[in-house]
Amino acid sequence: MATFTAEVFQNEYLPEGATEVNAVVTVTSSGTGGVVASGPASVAEMIIIDSSGSMDMPGTKMVAARRAAQAAIDEIVDGALFAVLAGNTGAQVVYPREPGLVPMDERTRAEAKQWIDTIRPGGATTLGAWLDVARSMFLTSGARQCHAVLLTDGKQEGEPPAALDQALSAADGVFQCDCRGIGEGWVVEQLRRISTALLGTVDIVADPANLAADFGEIMRNSMARGVADVRLRVWAPEGSQVRFVRQVAPQVDDLTGRGIAVSPLIREFPTGAWADESRDYHVAVAVPIAPIGSERLAARVELVVDDQVQAKGLVRAVWSENTDLTTRINPSVAHYTGQAELASAIQDGLAARRDGDERTATLKLGRAAQLAHESGNDATIRLLQKVVDIDDPDAGTVRLKRQVAAADEMALDTRSTKTIRVHKEP
Amino acid sequence: MALCPNGHDSADPDWCDRCGAKLGALATSVTPTPPAGSPVAPATGAAVPGSVPCPNCDTSNRANALFCEGCGYDFTTGQLPPPVAPPSPPVSTPSTQGAAPGEEPERVPAEASPDGAPWVIEVSVDPEWYSAHGADSGVPCPAATSRRVGALGETVLLGRTSHRGGGGPQVVLDDDPGVSRRHAQLLRDAAGAWRVVDLGSTNGTSVGRHGAPVADAAPVEPSKPFDLTDQSVVYVGAWTALRIMPGDADPASLSSPEGGADGASS
Ligand SMILES: [Zn+2]
Numbered sequence: 001m002a003t004f005t006a007e008v009f010q011n012e013y014l015p016e017g018a019t020e021v022n023a024v025v026t027v028t029s030s031g032t033g034g035v036v037a038s039g040p041a042s043v044a045e046m047i048i049i050d051s052s053g054s055m056d057m058p059g060t061k062m063v064a065a066r067r068a069a070q071a072a073i074d075e076i077v078d079g080a081l082f083a084v085l086a087g088n089t090g091a092q093v094v095y096p097r098e099p100g101l102v103p104m105d106e107r108t109r110a111e112a113k114q115w116i117d118t119i120r121p122g123g124a125t126t127l128g129a130w131l132d133v134a135r136s137m138f139l140t141s142g143a144r145q146c147h148a149v150l151l152t153d154g155k156q157e158g159e160p161p162a163a164l165d166q167a168l169s170a171a172d173g174v175f176q177c178d179c180r181g182i183g184e185g186w187v188v189e190q191l192r193r194i195s196t197a198l199l200g201t202v203d204i205v206a207d208p209a210n211l212a213a214d215f216g217e218i219m220r221n222s223m224a225r226g227v228a229d230v231r232l233r234v235w236a237p238e239g240s241q242v243r244f245v246r247q248v249a250p251q252v253d254d255l256t257g258r259g260i261a262v263s264p265l266i267r268e269f270p271t272g273a274w275a276d277e278s279r280d281y282h283v284a285v286a287v288p289i290a291p292i293g294s295e296r297l298a299a300r301v302e303l304v305v306d307d308q309v310q311a312k313g314l315v316r317a318v319w320s321e322n323t324d325l326t327t328r329i330n331p332s333v334a335h336y337t338g339q340a341e342l343a344s345a346i347q348d349g350l351a352a353r354r355d356g357d358e359r360t361a362t363l364k365l366g367r368a369a370q371l372a373h374e375s376g377n378d379a380t381i382r383l384l385q386k387v388v389d390i391d392d393p394d395a396g397t398v399r400l401k402r403q404v405a406a407a408d409e410m411a412l413d414t415r416s417t418k419t420i421r422v423h424k425e426p
Numbered sequence: 427m428a429l430c431p432n433g434h435d436s437a438d439p440d441w442c443d444r445c446g447a448k449l450g451a452l453a454t455s456v457t458p459t460p461p462a463g464s465p466v467a468p469a470t471g472a473a474v475p476g477s478v479p480c481p482n483c484d485t486s487n488r489a490n491a492l493f494c495e496g497c498g499y500d501f502t503t504g505q506l507p508p509p510v511a512p513p514s515p516p517v518s519t520p521s522t523q524g525a526a527p528g529e530e531p532e533r534v535p536a537e538a539s540p541d542g543a544p545w546v547i548e549v550s551v552d553p554e555w556y557s558a559h560g561a562d563s564g565v566p567c568p569a570a571t572s573r574r575v576g577a578l579g580e581t582v583l584l585g586r587t588s589h590r591g592g593g594g595p596q597v598v599l600d601d602d603p604g605v606s607r608r609h610a611q612l613l614r615d616a617a618g619a620w621r622v623v624d625l626g627s628t629n630g631t632s633v634g635r636h637g638a639p640v641a642d643a644a645p646v647e648p649s650k651p652f653d654l655t656d657q658s659v660v661y662v663g664a665w666t667a668l669r670i671m672p673g674d675a676d677p678a679s680l681s682s683p684e685g686g687a688d689g690a691s692s
């Protein structure tokens with residue numbers, strides 16, 4: 001039996017005239033039981049493998065992609081529906097050899113692996129068309145927890161650029177999608193757009209040899225999710241404005257624009273399916289001013305499954321004259337404000353570097369080094385060190401490296417949104 | 427159902443479903459709303475009981491005022507507002523002198539150029555509002571005119587020019603005797619939605635709907651931002667009506683009384 005808990009970290013005390021309330025809400029789930037508990041027949045998986053012409057250059061990419069697809073197949077539990085697509089100009093169903101998805105069992109697993117070995121490179125990278133095929137197959141499968149993993153080595157081509165956004169808005173709410181880029185010819189921004197819209201992850205697999213292990217892990221994570229379609233429901237009082245709702249751990253993901261209004265004061269934000277895990281959300285609300293001594297509820301944050309509230313966190317506002325109280329900054333709020341700034345400093349700095357604006361790039365990446373150092377985000381420090389020489393991490397003084405491997409820059413970009421947690425640290 | 431101190435029914439017994447007020451607590455958070463149609467009192471004047479003098483300019487202020495009406499002194503922090511260049515005086519072209527109430531106001535050039543501003547505020551003399559609320563002031567209503575002020579920032583202060591310098595309003599309403607020095611503020615959020623907040627003005631701020639009778643306009647609660655729609659009209663003082671519109675909007679297209687529903691929403 002899945003249980004959810006919500007814990008609120010905030011300084012509720014506001015000085016006179018202040019209106020902005022910030023809180024970090026940590027939501028933890030346990031006992032979700034994975035797809036075995038929720039019923040494998042309601043779960044659908046799709047493996048989408050780039051088979052465009054560039055996958056043959058070098059041919060090791062195509063070989064690694066086939067091995068990765070087979071590793072993912074091994075992780076899908078019996079009874080779950082699945083299919084394998086080869087993406088090129090359009091998308092071909094590699095398996096099953098009959099319409100729709102088939103349940104996983106000993107026979108279909110063996111057949112799928114054999115058919116995967118027949119995938120040959122050729123054609124373009126029509127990312128939008130691939131997602132469209134996946135969406136229509138998921139919709140006709142009848143499954144309620146749908147997930148895809150998408151592998152590409154190239155950038156979108158062979159279709160109008162708008163086809164990707166159109167496919168994403170159609171796929172929104174139908175399935176989740178984890179994206180992996182292999183090699184250096186793909187565009188971080190495109191895969192991030194897909195993974196953000198479809199509540200998944202994005203990463204670079206620089207070495208094809210590591211792809212199979214990564215795909216296996218992605219599929220194991222998906223199989224661990226036992227609760228589908230969890231929503232974050234946010235109530236804020238009349239006259240207030242929800243400034244942002246942002247997932248801040250395990251990665252930064254701004255949900256603000258994705259809320260669905262369920263009443264004038266309530267919005268719901270889809271968060272996808274959950275395994276046993278913990279996620280942090282930063283909520284900022286501008287509330288109407290109230291006099292000293294007033295206490296108001298500034299936001300109510302609830303986890304909702306099938307319209308049933310599973311956990312609730314209350315964000316309060318108390319107006320006080322006591323400056324000892326009102327000047328305190330909650331450590332969680334401060335930490336995640338910094339982590340969100342870190343992600344945008346890296347992305348802005350890399351964009352400036354690509355545009356040849358070395359001054360902005362140095363400033364932004366310097367700020368990133370400072371924030372990563374302050375918060376002890378060592379993984380990000382190590383990625384930054386491949387792009388800049390850090391002279392003084394306290395002051396944020398860096399020099400751009402002259403020679404940077406494209407894969408190192410892409411790794412820094414894709415992993416810029418990964419945060420470290422604050423409450424769990426000793 | 428619990429009853430909130432602000433008069434809302436709430437299914438949640440602990441916190442009001444609408445305004446978030448703590449239920450069961452002392453109802454100290456309620457600011458009384460001035461009754462609609464209350465006569466216009468002079469906006470500034472001798473100290474009244476319950477008022478506090480400003481340490482900077484001696485203007486008398488309401489006891490719980492956040493800012494001095496005279497100079498913008500911040501009672502909470504004790505800070506003076508940064509000096510602001512005085513805005514150019516309003517152009518009042520009496521070209522429709524003697525126009526009967528209800529006649530179509532004439533548009534005149536704006537005091538601050540709205541060119542390039544993403545939003546403009548149309549400031550009108552509204553004879554209908556004057557007949558309903560401003561006649562008690564004893565000051566005759568000027569001719570029905572209208573001017574447009576560019577709104578560049580996220581906040582626009584409505585009020586009167588301070589003689590002591592300090593934070594001058596972006597929309598200068600010196601002619602209207604019912605307008606307080608720091609009367610109200612218009613607030614814009616990132617999505618382009620506007621709200622109005624009354625800064626504890628003497629005569630209050632009301633919001634009505636374009637094309638609807640002024641009798642339907644209702645006062646807003648002081649210090650509480652009130653959501654505006656593109657059909658909202660903000661009334662202040664004895665005769666001033668304000669509307670916010672996109673800077674590139676054709677005024678004719680905005681004068682239609684048709685539009686979305688009025689009222690507050692999240
Ligand atoms: Zn209430």
Ligand SMILES: [Zn+2]
Pocket residue numbers: 480481482483484485494495496497498499
């Ligand atoms: Zn003063």
